[in-house]
Amino acid sequence: xxxxxxxxxxGHHSKKVLCAILFSICxxxxxxxxxxxxxxxxxxxxxxxxxxxxxxxxxxxxxxxFFLSLHFVYPVKKIYDFMFKYRWYIGVGLxxxxxxxxxxxxxxxxxxxxxxxxxxxxxxxxxxxKIRTIRSDEFLVNNPGIFASVMNNPSFEKYNTILRGTxxxxxxxxxxKGLAMIAYQPWKLIFTILPLExxxxxxxxxxxxxxxxxxxxxxxxxxxxxxxxxxxxxxxxFSSYFLWWGFPNYLLSxxxxxxxxxxxxxxxxxxxxxxxxxxMALSFSIFVCNLYPAWQVPVGYVYLVIGIWMIKENFVQIKxxxxxxxxxxxxxxxxxxxxxxxxxxxxxxxxxxxxxxVYPGKRVEYGSNEIGKLLCYAQSLFFPIKDMYNNSESGxxxxxxxxxxxxxxxxxxKSKKKDLLSILLLTVEIPMIIYTTIGLPPIVAKLLLFxxxxxxxMIDILGFVQVILIIxxxxxxxxxxxxxPIFGSIIAVVFACxxxxxxxxxxPDYLNKYWMILLFILIFFLSFYLMTNYKGKGFKKFEILxxxxxxxxxxxxxxxxxxxxxVYAKPAAQEIQxxxxxxxxxxxxxxxxxxxxxxxxxxxAPTITFVNTYPNLKLWHTLDPNKKYEKIYNxxxxxxxxxxxxxxxxxxxxxxxxxxxxxYKDINKAKVKYIFxxxxxxxxxxxxxxxxxxxxxxxxxxxxxxxYN
Numbered sequence: 001x002x003x004x005x006x007x008x009x010x011g012h013h014s015k016k017v018l019c020a021i022l023f024s025i026c027x028x029x030x031x032x033x034x035x036x037x038x039x040x041x042x043x044x045x046x047x048x049x050x051x052x053x054x055x056x057x058x059x060x061x062x063x064x065x066f067f068l069s070l071h072f073v074y075p076v077k078k079i080y081d082f083m084f085k086y087r088w089y090i091g092v093g094l095x096x097x098x099x100x101x102x103x104x105x106x107x108x109x110x111x112x113x114x115x116x117x118x119x120x121x122x123x124x125x126x127x128x129x130k131i132r133t134i135r136s137d138e139f140l141v142n143n144p145g146i147f148a149s150v151m152n153n154p155s156f157e158k159y160n161t162i163l164r165g166t167x168x169x170x171x172x173x174x175x176x177k178g179l180a181m182i183a184y185q186p187w188k189l190i191f192t193i194l195p196l197e198x199x200x201x202x203x204x205x206x207x208x209x210x211x212x213x214x215x216x217x218x219x220x221x222x223x224x225x226x227x228x229x230x231x232x233x234x235x236x237x238f239s240s241y242f243l244w245w246g247f248p249n250y251l252l253s254x255x256x257x258x259x260x261x262x263x264x265x266x267x268x269x270x271x272x273x274x275x276x277x278x279x280m281a282l283s284f285s286i287f288v289c290n291l292y293p294a295w296q297v298p299v300g301y302v303y304l305v306i307g308i309w310m311i312k313e314n315f316v317q318i319k320x321x322x323x324x325x326x327x328x329x330x331x332x333x334x335x336x337x338x339x340x341x342x343x344x345x346x347x348x349x350x351x352x353x354x355x356x357x358v359y360p361g362k363r364v365e366y367g368s369n370e371i372g373k374l375l376c377y378a379q380s381l382f383f384p385i386k387d388m389y390n391n392s393e394s395g396x397x398x399x400x401x402x403x404x405x406x407x408x409x410x411x412x413x414k415s416k417k418k419d420l421l422s423i424l425l426l427t428v429e430i431p432m433i434i435y436t437t438i439g440l441p442p443i444v445a446k447l448l449l450f451x452x453x454x455x456x457x458m459i460d461i462l463g464f465v466q467v468i469l470i471i472x473x474x475x476x477x478x479x480x481x482x483x484x485p486i487f488g489s490i491i492a493v494v495f496a497c498x499x500x501x502x503x504x505x506x507x508p509d510y511l512n513k514y515w516m517i518l519l520f521i522l523i524f525f526l527s528f529y530l531m532t533n534y535k536g537k538g539f540k541k542f543e544i545l546x547x548x549x550x551x552x553x554x555x556x557x558x559x560x561x562x563x564x565x566x567v568y569a570k571p572a573a574q575e576i577q578x579x580x581x582x583x584x585x586x587x588x589x590x591x592x593x594x595x596x597x598x599x600x601x602x603x604x605a606p607t608i609t610f611v612n613t614y615p616n617l618k619l620w621h622t623l624d625p626n627k628k629y630e631k632i633y634n635x636x637x638x639x640x641x642x643x644x645x646x647x648x649x650x651x652x653x654x655x656x657x658x659x660x661x662x663x664y665k666d667i668n669k670a671k672v673k674y675i676f677x678x679x680x681x682x683x684x685x686x687x688x689x690x691x692x693x694x695x696x697x698x699x700x701x702x703x704x705x706x707x708y709n
Contacts, residue, residue, distance in 0.1 A: 020069040028061035029054075052122045056562060060103075060127070084226045091213045099194070099202040105558035106204055107131045108139050112566040114595050115678055116699040121569035129559030130384075134391050136594075138246055140638070141173075141611050144598040146188065146203070147567075149174030150196050151580075151604035158346070162601050164616045165587040165608035171343075172350050173613050180346035183285040183339035185249070197563045211252040212237040218255045221262055222306075222421070222468070223475035231543040232471045235397065238554030240380035241460055244395035249290055251464075254303050256283035261307065264329065265314050265321070273325060277332035285339035294363075294457035297449045298432060302465060305424035312420060353614045359635040359655050363454065367439030370455035372506055374401050374436075374463055378519045379503040379511055381549065384556035388510065393456070397463030398550060403495055403527055404466040404473070405429065411477045419476045425465055432462045473530065474539050488532035496523040522549065567602055572701040576603035576676065579695075579703070587671050592678030594638055594657070600676050608670055609639040609660070622669050623648050623662070632658055643667075643683060664689040668708050675704040 032054050070079060083090060098104070109131050112124040125131075148162040149170055156177035159167040163174065170176040171184060175191045182189070187206040191199045212233050219232030236242060236251060260280035267273050287296070311318060321329070344351070355362060377396045379388075388394045408422045431448060434440055436455045445451045450458070483491070500519050504511055511519070526546055529538035567573055580603065588605040590596035597610040608619060613636060620633045629650035638657045648666045651659040662670070664687040675692070677683070679700050685692055689709055696703035 016073040017070075020066060020073055024062050024066035024069055025058075027065045028058045031061050031065070032057035053127055056123075056127050060560070080226070080230075084230070087216065088213060091209050095202065095205055095209050098205050099198050102197040102201050102563045104201045104204045104561050104563075105129075106138055106143065106200075106561065107133065107135050107559060108143065108564060109559070109561060109566045110136075110139050111570070111595060111599060114593055115599055116570050116572055116701050118699050119569070119571055121565035123562045124566045124569060126559035126561045129556065131559060132244075132391075132557070134244070134387075135246070140595060140598045141613070142246070143200070144602045144610070145173035145613070146175055146191060146200075147196065147602040148604070149176075150191055150199075151577075151602070152584075152606075156192055161585070162604060162606045163610050164612055164619075165606040165610070166616055166619065168613075169347060169350050171346055176346075178346070179339070180343045182282070183343040184289045185286065186282070200564065207247040207249050207252050208237060208242075211242075211247070211249070211255070214252060214255040214259055217259045218306075219471050221259065221310075223471050225475050227540065227543050228471055228474045231474070231547050232467060234547045234550040234554075235399070235467045235470070236464070238550040239397045239463075240383050240391070240395035240554075240557070241397050241463060242395075243554055243557040244383065244392045248292075248295060250287055250292075250295060250299055253283050253287035253290065254299060257287060258303055258306055258310070262310055262314070264332075265310070265317050270324065270328070273328050277328050278335065281332040281336035281339065285336050285343070288340050289343045293449075293452035294454050295461060297453045298458045298461035299464065301428045302425070302461065302468070305428055306421065306468075309421040309424060350614050353617070354636070357615060357635045358631055359637075361635075364451045365454045366442050366445045366451065367435035367437075368455045369437055369439075370459050371433070371437045372502070373456070373459050374399075375499075376503045376506050377401055377463065378499045378523060379507065379515075381519070381553045382511070382515055384553060386510070388507070396460065397467055398546070399463050399466035399470065400495075400499075400523070400527060400530065401463065401466050403530070404469045407473055407531065408469045411473070411480060415477065415480055419472055422469060422472045422476070425469055425472075429462065429465050432458055432465070436462060470530070474543065478533070478539060482533045482538075483531045485528075485532050485534060488528050488534075491531060492524045492528040495527050496520045499523050567599065570701075571698055572676075572696070572703075573599070573603045575696050575698075575703060576600060576605050579674065580604040583673070586673035588674045588676060589641055589662070589667075589670070589672045590676045590678070591641055591643070591681045591683075592676075594640065596676060596678045597639065599678075605674070605676070608672065609641050611638045612636065619670060620650075623660075623666055624650065633660075645684065645687060667706065673706055675706065677702045677704070 107126075109125050110133060112120060113131070145160075145163055149156055149160055152160050152162040156170060156175050158170060158176060158178065160170045160174050161167060168174075171178070171180050175181070175188045177189065177192050187203060190202045190206075193199070194202065215236045216229045216233035220226065220229035223229055223232070242248065242251060257280055260276045260283060264273055264276040264280060267276060290296075354360070373394065374396055376394070377398055377400075380394065380396050380398060383391045383395065405426070408426060412418065412422055412426065431440065431444075431450070435445070435450050435453075436459045439445075439455075440448070440450060442451075482488075497520065500511070500516050500523070503519075504516065522545075526542055528534065529542035529545070533539045534541070584604070585606065588600055588607045590600055590607060590609050597607045600607045601610045608616070612633075615634050615637065617634065620630075621627065624630070624633070632650040632652045635658075636656055640653070640657070640659045642659060642661050644661045644663055646661070646663060648663040649661045651661065653659055664684065667690050681702070683692060683704075691707045691709065692704040693707065694702060695705050
């Protein structure tokens with residue numbers, strides 16, 4: 001591949017390529033300097049690492065500008081044919097690139113704003129984009145859990161003593177070097193190999209990169225068309241749903257399972273079949289072990305009907321499988337079962353405790369009216385520009401609902417050739433629509449396993465169904481006699497008006513008139529092209545337009561940052577690590593915002609107030625021997641601490657956030673030796689039970705060493 005590329009560059013296009021390189025360097029430097037960012041001047045106007053940031057930004061912009069400039073050097077079709085042919089190499093290369101240069105898309109810069117804000121490294125803020133505080137589950141829970149594994153347990157054993165200040169299962173919150181981790185999230189094992197910042201970049205981008213590749217592979221199987229496959233992948237992976245949520249990995253594991261199943265049944269080489277069988281087993285175990293039934297149940301139906309369609313379409317190949325091939329297939333299933341069993345055995349402690357909690361516990365729902373979330377798909381494009389009340393909860397697939405369903409139903413009835421996959425998807429979709437509008441009778445919901453899901457989560461999967469239906473419309477029905485342009489334009493106007501007005505009615509203060517006009521024009525042309533395939537080129541225009549729109553708005557969702565200096569460049573972090581290096585087992589309590597316990601565990605301090613991914617009932621019962629407050633603390637919970645002269649008590653702030661009012665008299669029961677306080681803290685130094693020796697105080701961050709009277 002590299003030799004071929006070099007040959008093309010040395011050929012008759014060499015001068016144009018050289019001009020493109022020079023042009024890209026100039027433009028990227030100009031853009032790097034011009035594009036506004038909050039990293040240029042901080043605090044009292046002092047420039048922080050301006051040149052370093054400029055070079056980083058110009059370096060990344062160069063590749064974007066150079067790629068665009070190649071469109072004026074080579075034929076566009078040749079460029080994209082080349083990219084599609086070598087898509088897996090490009091994807092792996094991209095992952096290696098971000099890993100090498102420590103690039104991540106997380107909002108770890110939240111700690112720059114909240115802890116020692118005046119102590120700023122050149123790369124403490126993102127070099128592009130905005131900090132997304134709504135993604136707090138990542139930078140307050142998931143990442144600290146992983147970093148604590150690296151800090152506390154270089155052998156990555158089963159338990160981690162930093163999280164919650166007691167034995168905590170690494171496989172749930174961190175990194176476990178064992179078979180169960182392979183069945184759960186094997187890409188986390190990169191932390192056992194690479195330095196922390198490089199490993200974090202690999203970990204962050206692994207799911208979106210490979211989810212895109214596997215989605216494109218699946219949609220190519222469904223469409224046999226390169227552009228359609230690319231369109232489906234962009235609609236899925238650049239959707240506000242995928243990007244605002246924490247990259248739901250069932251879009252990787254589920255699609256990979258289906259793709260490897262397809263490859264297995266169409267492969268005649270035994271050695272390759274063994275590989276595909278093992279990868280299929282691994283992918284399905286990941287799908288099962290990442291327990292979140294609210295999404296798994298409905299998307300499981302989607303993958304099931306795709307599997308049924310594949311079996312029907314490839315039945316001849318399946319019948320021709322030899323005994324050896326069937327042995328490989330069932331052997332793969334056996335390996336998958338062993339992986340899943342190993343995971344559940346390794347996590348039985350967690351599963352038992354979490355099932356007994358008040359939250360999340362065992363949720364049961366029979367459906368409710370949440371269809372409005374999907375009907376408001378249009379405005380999700382603007383979430384990177386203007387925040388919704390909760391961008392993650394509001395994130396959906398940009399899927400032209402309900403037009404995608406109505407068109408699929410129309411062609412399924414009108415067309416002489418019937419598409420089994422579209423019919424199966426429409427069949428699966430019907431109970432989903434009922435569940436997310438008026439609800440289902442309890443007996444029906446239980447039989448369909450929908451009681452394990454919720455309307456707010458099932459509506460997300462209903463959007464995914466629309467994307468697949470669009471893919472089939474663009475491929476299976478491409479040669480059909482489509483709706484006449486005059487009728488299509490009328491319907492498109494009505495549908496565009498309806499889509500925009502529903503958004504405006506549901507959220508009156510969100511869309512301004514310019515955005516409404518832009519959305520109307522966009523939805524009009526998309527729906528018009530999808531209905532009419534205008535002059536035989538409408539589908540292609542639809543695919544290009546919706547792909548460009550999805551990418552342009554999608555890449556703005558996540559910031560681009562370099563490394564983890566937002567945490568580890570802080571003087572407080574270095575002081576905590578220094579203390580931990582000489583006193584690694586002593587327990588800590590934090591006082592301050594919700595981020596303070598996450599900050600200390602990332603620095604290696606065993607912190608009892610870190611988020612309880614499952615409750616530390618042994619500690620809570622020590623502080624509450626009569627179990628008076630058990631309904632409050634028996635849950636997944638963030639913990640805020642207030643010190644008090646009164647009796648220890650607990651207070652519920654919200655479903656996953658509690659306040660521990662810890663009596664000075666009871667601090668000794670928790671065996672705390674250090675307190676990290678961020679910002680103003682109300683400590684009674686003359687409390688009669690415990691003495692506080694201030695050993696660190698800088699820019700609002702304080703550390704106290706405790707001794708008991």
